Amino acid sequence: MKKTQRAMSILLWLAVWLCPALAQGEEARRVIVAGGALTEIVYALGLADRLVGVDITSSFPPETEKLPKIGYLRNLGSEGLLSLRPDLVLAIAEAGPPEALAQIRAAGTRVEIVATPNTPEGGAQKIIAVADALGVSSRGQELEQSYRAAWQATQQAVAGYRDRPRVLFILAHTGGNPMVAGRDTAADAMIRLAGADNAGAGFEGYKPMSAEAIMAANPEVLLITTEGVDVLGGLDPLWDHPALRLTPAGHAHHIVTLDSLYLLGFGPRLPDAVQELARRLRTPETE
Incomplete structure:
Protein backbone atom coordinates (compact mmCIF):
# COMPACT_ATOMS: atom_id res chain seq x y z
CA MET A 1 0.00 0.00 0.00
CA ALA A 153 -38.44 25.54 -35.59
CA THR A 154 -38.49 22.07 -34.04
CA GLN A 155 -41.21 23.06 -31.57
CA GLN A 156 -43.35 24.34 -34.42
CA ALA A 157 -42.85 21.12 -36.37
CA VAL A 158 -43.73 18.89 -33.39
CA ALA A 159 -46.81 20.98 -32.61
CA GLY A 160 -48.18 20.03 -36.01
CA TYR A 161 -48.64 16.38 -34.96
CA ARG A 162 -51.98 15.47 -33.43
CA ASP A 163 -51.33 11.87 -32.40
CA ARG A 164 -49.27 10.81 -29.37
CA PRO A 165 -47.90 7.30 -29.94
CA ARG A 166 -46.99 5.18 -26.92
CA VAL A 167 -43.24 4.60 -27.11
CA LEU A 168 -41.07 2.23 -25.09
CA PHE A 169 -37.31 2.86 -25.00
CA ILE A 170 -35.15 -0.23 -24.57
CA LEU A 171 -31.69 0.35 -23.11
CA ALA A 172 -29.30 -2.30 -24.43
CA HIS A 173 -26.18 -0.45 -25.63
CA THR A 174 -24.51 -0.50 -22.20
CA GLY A 175 -24.35 -4.31 -22.15
CA GLY A 176 -25.95 -6.63 -19.60
CA ASN A 177 -29.65 -7.40 -19.54
CA PRO A 178 -31.86 -4.96 -21.50
CA MET A 179 -33.71 -2.33 -19.48
CA VAL A 180 -36.75 -0.17 -20.25
CA ALA A 181 -36.93 3.56 -19.53
CA GLY A 182 -39.33 5.13 -17.09
CA ARG A 183 -39.76 8.70 -15.87
CA ASP A 184 -36.84 11.06 -15.23
CA THR A 185 -34.55 9.54 -17.84
CA ALA A 186 -32.99 11.07 -20.96
CA ALA A 187 -35.11 8.73 -23.10
CA ASP A 188 -38.29 9.84 -21.31
CA ALA A 189 -37.41 13.48 -21.96
CA MET A 190 -36.77 12.85 -25.66
CA ILE A 191 -40.01 10.93 -26.13
CA ARG A 192 -42.01 13.74 -24.55
CA LEU A 193 -40.17 16.45 -26.50
CA ALA A 194 -41.11 14.56 -29.67
CA GLY A 195 -44.80 14.88 -28.76
CA ALA A 196 -45.26 11.24 -27.77
CA ASP A 197 -46.02 9.38 -24.55
CA ASN A 198 -43.49 7.27 -22.70
CA ALA A 199 -45.07 3.84 -22.32
CA GLY A 200 -42.85 3.33 -19.28
CA ALA A 201 -44.09 6.41 -17.42
CA GLY A 202 -45.59 4.23 -14.69
CA PHE A 203 -42.21 3.89 -12.98
CA GLU A 204 -39.10 5.97 -12.40
CA GLY A 205 -35.62 5.37 -13.85
CA TYR A 206 -34.76 2.12 -15.58
CA LYS A 207 -36.04 -1.36 -14.76
CA PRO A 208 -35.39 -4.82 -16.23
CA MET A 209 -37.23 -5.64 -19.45
CA SER A 210 -39.53 -8.14 -17.80
CA ALA A 211 -42.72 -9.53 -19.29
CA GLU A 212 -44.68 -7.70 -16.61
CA ALA A 213 -43.09 -4.33 -17.45
CA ILE A 214 -43.66 -4.80 -21.17
CA MET A 215 -47.30 -5.85 -20.87
CA ALA A 216 -48.01 -2.93 -18.56
CA ALA A 217 -46.40 -0.53 -21.03
CA ASN A 218 -48.16 -2.02 -24.10
CA PRO A 219 -46.16 0.16 -26.55
CA GLU A 220 -47.13 1.06 -30.09
CA VAL A 221 -43.53 1.84 -31.06
CA LEU A 222 -40.19 0.60 -29.78
CA LEU A 223 -37.21 2.95 -29.55
CA ILE A 224 -33.64 1.68 -29.26
CA THR A 225 -30.16 2.92 -30.08
CA THR A 226 -28.24 1.55 -33.05
CA GLU A 227 -25.55 0.49 -30.59
CA GLY A 228 -28.19 -1.43 -28.65
CA VAL A 229 -29.21 -3.32 -31.78
CA ASP A 230 -25.56 -4.23 -32.32
CA VAL A 231 -25.24 -5.52 -28.75
CA LEU A 232 -28.37 -7.64 -29.18
CA GLY A 233 -27.07 -9.02 -32.46
CA GLY A 234 -29.96 -7.60 -34.48
CA LEU A 235 -33.69 -7.10 -33.99
CA ASP A 236 -34.72 -10.76 -33.86
CA PRO A 237 -34.22 -11.02 -30.06
CA LEU A 238 -36.80 -8.25 -29.65
CA TRP A 239 -39.39 -9.74 -31.98
CA ASP A 240 -38.83 -13.18 -30.47
CA HIS A 241 -39.48 -11.89 -26.95
CA PRO A 242 -42.74 -13.54 -25.82
CA ALA A 243 -44.13 -10.37 -24.23
CA LEU A 244 -43.02 -7.90 -26.90
CA ARG A 245 -44.66 -10.05 -29.58
CA LEU A 246 -48.05 -9.45 -27.96
CA THR A 247 -47.82 -5.64 -27.95
CA PRO A 248 -49.03 -3.39 -30.78
CA ALA A 249 -45.37 -2.62 -31.56
CA GLY A 250 -44.59 -6.33 -31.74
CA HIS A 251 -47.53 -7.12 -33.98
CA ALA A 252 -46.55 -4.39 -36.45
CA HIS A 253 -42.77 -4.67 -35.96
CA HIS A 254 -42.69 -0.92 -35.45
CA ILE A 255 -39.30 0.30 -34.25
CA VAL A 256 -37.10 3.40 -34.45
CA THR A 257 -33.33 3.16 -34.11
CA LEU A 258 -31.04 6.16 -33.57
CA ASP A 259 -27.42 6.72 -32.58
CA SER A 260 -27.11 6.92 -28.78
CA LEU A 261 -25.26 10.26 -28.65
CA TYR A 262 -27.66 11.83 -31.15
CA LEU A 263 -30.70 10.52 -29.29
CA LEU A 264 -29.65 10.91 -25.65
CA GLY A 265 -26.77 13.40 -25.66
CA PHE A 266 -28.79 16.65 -25.44
CA GLY A 267 -26.04 18.45 -27.31
CA PRO A 268 -26.09 21.00 -30.14
CA ARG A 269 -27.88 18.53 -32.47
CA LEU A 270 -30.88 18.25 -30.12
CA PRO A 271 -33.29 20.23 -32.35
CA ASP A 272 -32.51 17.95 -35.30
CA ALA A 273 -32.74 14.83 -33.13
CA VAL A 274 -36.14 15.73 -31.70
CA GLN A 275 -37.56 16.66 -35.09
CA GLU A 276 -36.30 13.42 -36.67
CA LEU A 277 -37.57 11.35 -33.75
CA ALA A 278 -41.01 12.98 -33.91
CA ARG A 279 -41.28 12.21 -37.62
CA ARG A 280 -40.03 8.65 -37.41
CA LEU A 281 -42.25 7.77 -34.45
CA ARG A 282 -45.22 8.46 -36.71
CA THR A 283 -43.72 6.62 -39.69
CA PRO A 284 -41.57 3.99 -37.94
CA GLU A 285 -39.44 1.46 -39.72
CA THR A 286 -40.97 -1.97 -40.12
CA GLU A 287 -38.38 -4.65 -39.48
Whole structure:
Protein backbone atom coordinates (compact mmCIF):
# COMPACT_ATOMS: atom_id res chain seq x y z
CA MET A 1 0.00 0.00 0.00
CA LYS A 2 2.81 2.41 0.92
CA LYS A 3 4.64 1.59 -2.31
CA THR A 4 1.45 2.29 -4.29
CA GLN A 5 0.93 5.62 -2.54
CA ARG A 6 4.56 6.57 -3.10
CA ALA A 7 4.29 5.69 -6.79
CA MET A 8 1.14 7.79 -7.13
CA SER A 9 2.83 10.73 -5.42
CA ILE A 10 5.73 10.50 -7.86
CA LEU A 11 3.34 10.36 -10.81
CA LEU A 12 1.45 13.40 -9.59
CA TRP A 13 4.71 15.30 -9.03
CA LEU A 14 5.78 14.48 -12.58
CA ALA A 15 2.38 15.52 -13.87
CA VAL A 16 2.65 18.90 -12.14
CA TRP A 17 6.07 19.36 -13.76
CA LEU A 18 4.99 18.16 -17.22
CA CYS A 19 1.46 19.57 -17.50
CA PRO A 20 1.29 23.20 -18.61
CA ALA A 21 -0.48 25.41 -16.07
CA LEU A 22 -2.70 28.21 -17.36
CA ALA A 23 -1.86 31.76 -16.44
CA GLN A 24 -4.66 34.12 -15.40
CA GLY A 25 -6.90 34.75 -18.41
CA GLU A 26 -4.90 32.51 -20.73
CA GLU A 27 -6.89 30.41 -23.21
CA ALA A 28 -6.66 26.62 -22.95
CA ARG A 29 -4.79 25.11 -25.89
CA ARG A 30 -4.57 21.44 -24.88
CA VAL A 31 -8.10 20.31 -24.03
CA ILE A 32 -9.44 16.93 -23.00
CA VAL A 33 -13.21 16.34 -23.04
CA ALA A 34 -15.20 13.72 -21.14
CA GLY A 35 -18.72 13.82 -22.55
CA GLY A 36 -19.86 13.39 -26.14
CA ALA A 37 -22.17 16.43 -26.18
CA LEU A 38 -19.34 18.67 -24.97
CA THR A 39 -17.04 17.36 -27.69
CA GLU A 40 -19.70 18.17 -30.29
CA ILE A 41 -19.82 21.73 -28.98
CA VAL A 42 -16.05 22.13 -29.21
CA TYR A 43 -16.24 21.11 -32.87
CA ALA A 44 -19.24 23.37 -33.49
CA LEU A 45 -17.24 26.28 -32.06
CA GLY A 46 -14.49 25.57 -34.57
CA LEU A 47 -11.94 24.64 -31.91
CA ALA A 48 -11.20 21.01 -32.75
CA ASP A 49 -7.51 21.87 -33.09
CA ARG A 50 -7.33 22.32 -29.32
CA LEU A 51 -8.44 18.78 -28.54
CA VAL A 52 -5.76 16.34 -27.39
CA GLY A 53 -8.07 13.60 -26.10
CA VAL A 54 -11.72 12.60 -25.67
CA ASP A 55 -13.69 9.86 -23.90
CA ILE A 56 -15.31 6.96 -25.72
CA THR A 57 -18.79 8.56 -25.70
CA SER A 58 -17.38 11.25 -28.00
CA SER A 59 -18.32 9.64 -31.31
CA PHE A 60 -19.39 12.69 -33.34
CA PRO A 61 -18.27 14.14 -35.62
CA PRO A 62 -16.43 11.17 -37.22
CA GLU A 63 -13.12 13.03 -36.89
CA THR A 64 -13.14 12.21 -33.18
CA GLU A 65 -12.00 8.69 -34.08
CA LYS A 66 -8.54 10.07 -34.77
CA LEU A 67 -8.14 11.52 -31.27
CA PRO A 68 -6.54 9.69 -28.33
CA LYS A 69 -9.17 8.07 -26.09
CA ILE A 70 -9.17 8.44 -22.31
CA GLY A 71 -11.65 5.62 -21.64
CA TYR A 72 -15.20 5.77 -20.32
CA LEU A 73 -16.16 9.05 -18.65
CA ARG A 74 -17.36 7.39 -15.43
CA ASN A 75 -14.09 5.48 -15.03
CA LEU A 76 -11.34 7.96 -15.85
CA GLY A 77 -7.73 7.27 -14.96
CA SER A 78 -5.68 10.28 -13.90
CA GLU A 79 -2.34 8.82 -15.00
CA GLY A 80 -3.32 8.17 -18.61
CA LEU A 81 -5.22 11.43 -18.87
CA LEU A 82 -2.35 13.53 -17.50
CA SER A 83 0.10 11.84 -19.87
CA LEU A 84 -1.59 13.83 -22.65
CA ARG A 85 -0.45 17.05 -20.90
CA PRO A 86 -3.80 18.88 -20.91
CA ASP A 87 -4.19 22.41 -19.61
CA LEU A 88 -7.98 21.99 -19.37
CA VAL A 89 -10.33 19.06 -18.78
CA LEU A 90 -13.97 19.63 -19.69
CA ALA A 91 -16.30 17.03 -18.21
CA ILE A 92 -20.00 16.46 -17.75
CA ALA A 93 -21.36 16.08 -14.23
CA GLU A 94 -21.45 12.27 -14.47
CA ALA A 95 -17.69 12.04 -15.07
CA GLY A 96 -15.50 10.44 -12.42
CA PRO A 97 -14.52 8.86 -10.19
CA PRO A 98 -14.10 11.88 -7.87
CA GLU A 99 -10.67 10.63 -6.78
CA ALA A 100 -9.38 10.80 -10.35
CA LEU A 101 -10.70 14.31 -10.84
CA ALA A 102 -9.11 15.37 -7.54
CA GLN A 103 -5.74 13.97 -8.66
CA ILE A 104 -6.01 15.82 -11.96
CA ARG A 105 -6.69 19.07 -10.13
CA ALA A 106 -3.85 18.35 -7.71
CA ALA A 107 -1.53 18.07 -10.71
CA GLY A 108 -2.34 21.69 -11.55
CA THR A 109 -4.71 20.98 -14.42
CA ARG A 110 -7.89 23.03 -14.60
CA VAL A 111 -11.07 20.93 -14.51
CA GLU A 112 -14.41 22.40 -15.55
CA ILE A 113 -17.58 20.42 -14.78
CA VAL A 114 -20.55 21.19 -17.03
CA ALA A 115 -24.09 20.53 -15.84
CA THR A 116 -26.12 18.24 -18.10
CA PRO A 117 -29.87 18.68 -17.59
CA ASN A 118 -31.94 16.72 -20.10
CA THR A 119 -33.77 19.78 -21.41
CA PRO A 120 -33.54 22.06 -24.46
CA GLU A 121 -32.47 24.87 -22.15
CA GLY A 122 -29.77 22.57 -20.80
CA GLY A 123 -28.36 22.26 -24.32
CA ALA A 124 -28.07 26.05 -24.58
CA GLN A 125 -26.42 26.20 -21.16
CA LYS A 126 -23.82 23.63 -22.24
CA ILE A 127 -22.91 25.71 -25.28
CA ILE A 128 -22.32 28.82 -23.17
CA ALA A 129 -20.41 26.89 -20.49
CA VAL A 130 -18.05 25.26 -23.00
CA ALA A 131 -17.47 28.51 -24.90
CA ASP A 132 -16.74 30.41 -21.70
CA ALA A 133 -14.32 27.71 -20.51
CA LEU A 134 -12.48 27.94 -23.82
CA GLY A 135 -12.38 31.73 -23.77
CA VAL A 136 -14.59 32.24 -26.82
CA SER A 137 -17.76 33.66 -25.27
CA SER A 138 -18.78 35.58 -28.38
CA ARG A 139 -18.64 32.43 -30.52
CA GLY A 140 -20.68 30.68 -27.86
CA GLN A 141 -23.38 33.34 -28.00
CA GLU A 142 -23.60 33.01 -31.79
CA LEU A 143 -23.88 29.22 -31.57
CA GLU A 144 -26.47 29.51 -28.80
CA GLN A 145 -28.60 31.85 -30.93
CA SER A 146 -28.43 29.42 -33.84
CA TYR A 147 -29.37 26.56 -31.51
CA ARG A 148 -32.35 28.46 -30.09
CA ALA A 149 -33.61 29.32 -33.57
CA ALA A 150 -33.36 25.66 -34.58
CA TRP A 151 -35.19 24.62 -31.42
CA GLN A 152 -38.02 27.07 -32.12
CA ALA A 153 -38.44 25.54 -35.59
CA THR A 154 -38.49 22.07 -34.04
CA GLN A 155 -41.21 23.06 -31.57
CA GLN A 156 -43.35 24.34 -34.42
CA ALA A 157 -42.85 21.12 -36.37
CA VAL A 158 -43.73 18.89 -33.39
CA ALA A 159 -46.81 20.98 -32.61
CA GLY A 160 -48.18 20.03 -36.01
CA TYR A 161 -48.64 16.38 -34.96
CA ARG A 162 -51.98 15.47 -33.43
CA ASP A 163 -51.33 11.87 -32.40
CA ARG A 164 -49.27 10.81 -29.37
CA PRO A 165 -47.90 7.30 -29.94
CA ARG A 166 -46.99 5.18 -26.92
CA VAL A 167 -43.24 4.60 -27.11
CA LEU A 168 -41.07 2.23 -25.09
CA PHE A 169 -37.31 2.86 -25.00
CA ILE A 170 -35.15 -0.23 -24.57
CA LEU A 171 -31.69 0.35 -23.11
CA ALA A 172 -29.30 -2.30 -24.43
CA HIS A 173 -26.18 -0.45 -25.63
CA THR A 174 -24.51 -0.50 -22.20
CA GLY A 175 -24.35 -4.31 -22.15
CA GLY A 176 -25.95 -6.63 -19.60
CA ASN A 177 -29.65 -7.40 -19.54
CA PRO A 178 -31.86 -4.96 -21.50
CA MET A 179 -33.71 -2.33 -19.48
CA VAL A 180 -36.75 -0.17 -20.25
CA ALA A 181 -36.93 3.56 -19.53
CA GLY A 182 -39.33 5.13 -17.09
CA ARG A 183 -39.76 8.70 -15.87
CA ASP A 184 -36.84 11.06 -15.23
CA THR A 185 -34.55 9.54 -17.84
CA ALA A 186 -32.99 11.07 -20.96
CA ALA A 187 -35.11 8.73 -23.10
CA ASP A 188 -38.29 9.84 -21.31
CA ALA A 189 -37.41 13.48 -21.96
CA MET A 190 -36.77 12.85 -25.66
CA ILE A 191 -40.01 10.93 -26.13
CA ARG A 192 -42.01 13.74 -24.55
CA LEU A 193 -40.17 16.45 -26.50
CA ALA A 194 -41.11 14.56 -29.67
CA GLY A 195 -44.80 14.88 -28.76
CA ALA A 196 -45.26 11.24 -27.77
CA ASP A 197 -46.02 9.38 -24.55
CA ASN A 198 -43.49 7.27 -22.70
CA ALA A 199 -45.07 3.84 -22.32
CA GLY A 200 -42.85 3.33 -19.28
CA ALA A 201 -44.09 6.41 -17.42
CA GLY A 202 -45.59 4.23 -14.69
CA PHE A 203 -42.21 3.89 -12.98
CA GLU A 204 -39.10 5.97 -12.40
CA GLY A 205 -35.62 5.37 -13.85
CA TYR A 206 -34.76 2.12 -15.58
CA LYS A 207 -36.04 -1.36 -14.76
CA PRO A 208 -35.39 -4.82 -16.23
CA MET A 209 -37.23 -5.64 -19.45
CA SER A 210 -39.53 -8.14 -17.80
CA ALA A 211 -42.72 -9.53 -19.29
CA GLU A 212 -44.68 -7.70 -16.61
CA ALA A 213 -43.09 -4.33 -17.45
CA ILE A 214 -43.66 -4.80 -21.17
CA MET A 215 -47.30 -5.85 -20.87
CA ALA A 216 -48.01 -2.93 -18.56
CA ALA A 217 -46.40 -0.53 -21.03
CA ASN A 218 -48.16 -2.02 -24.10
CA PRO A 219 -46.16 0.16 -26.55
CA GLU A 220 -47.13 1.06 -30.09
CA VAL A 221 -43.53 1.84 -31.06
CA LEU A 222 -40.19 0.60 -29.78
CA LEU A 223 -37.21 2.95 -29.55
CA ILE A 224 -33.64 1.68 -29.26
CA THR A 225 -30.16 2.92 -30.08
CA THR A 226 -28.24 1.55 -33.05
CA GLU A 227 -25.55 0.49 -30.59
CA GLY A 228 -28.19 -1.43 -28.65
CA VAL A 229 -29.21 -3.32 -31.78
CA ASP A 230 -25.56 -4.23 -32.32
CA VAL A 231 -25.24 -5.52 -28.75
CA LEU A 232 -28.37 -7.64 -29.18
CA GLY A 233 -27.07 -9.02 -32.46
CA GLY A 234 -29.96 -7.60 -34.48
CA LEU A 235 -33.69 -7.10 -33.99
CA ASP A 236 -34.72 -10.76 -33.86
CA PRO A 237 -34.22 -11.02 -30.06
CA LEU A 238 -36.80 -8.25 -29.65
CA TRP A 239 -39.39 -9.74 -31.98
CA ASP A 240 -38.83 -13.18 -30.47
CA HIS A 241 -39.48 -11.89 -26.95
CA PRO A 242 -42.74 -13.54 -25.82
CA ALA A 243 -44.13 -10.37 -24.23
CA LEU A 244 -43.02 -7.90 -26.90
CA ARG A 245 -44.66 -10.05 -29.58
CA LEU A 246 -48.05 -9.45 -27.96
CA THR A 247 -47.82 -5.64 -27.95
CA PRO A 248 -49.03 -3.39 -30.78
CA ALA A 249 -45.37 -2.62 -31.56
CA GLY A 250 -44.59 -6.33 -31.74
CA HIS A 251 -47.53 -7.12 -33.98
CA ALA A 252 -46.55 -4.39 -36.45
CA HIS A 253 -42.77 -4.67 -35.96
CA HIS A 254 -42.69 -0.92 -35.45
CA ILE A 255 -39.30 0.30 -34.25
CA VAL A 256 -37.10 3.40 -34.45
CA THR A 257 -33.33 3.16 -34.11
CA LEU A 258 -31.04 6.16 -33.57
CA ASP A 259 -27.42 6.72 -32.58
CA SER A 260 -27.11 6.92 -28.78
CA LEU A 261 -25.26 10.26 -28.65
CA TYR A 262 -27.66 11.83 -31.15
CA LEU A 263 -30.70 10.52 -29.29
CA LEU A 264 -29.65 10.91 -25.65
CA GLY A 265 -26.77 13.40 -25.66
CA PHE A 266 -28.79 16.65 -25.44
CA GLY A 267 -26.04 18.45 -27.31
CA PRO A 268 -26.09 21.00 -30.14
CA ARG A 269 -27.88 18.53 -32.47
CA LEU A 270 -30.88 18.25 -30.12
CA PRO A 271 -33.29 20.23 -32.35
CA ASP A 272 -32.51 17.95 -35.30
CA ALA A 273 -32.74 14.83 -33.13
CA VAL A 274 -36.14 15.73 -31.70
CA GLN A 275 -37.56 16.66 -35.09
CA GLU A 276 -36.30 13.42 -36.67
CA LEU A 277 -37.57 11.35 -33.75
CA ALA A 278 -41.01 12.98 -33.91
CA ARG A 279 -41.28 12.21 -37.62
CA ARG A 280 -40.03 8.65 -37.41
CA LEU A 281 -42.25 7.77 -34.45
CA ARG A 282 -45.22 8.46 -36.71
CA THR A 283 -43.72 6.62 -39.69
CA PRO A 284 -41.57 3.99 -37.94
CA GLU A 285 -39.44 1.46 -39.72
CA THR A 286 -40.97 -1.97 -40.12
CA GLU A 287 -38.38 -4.65 -39.48
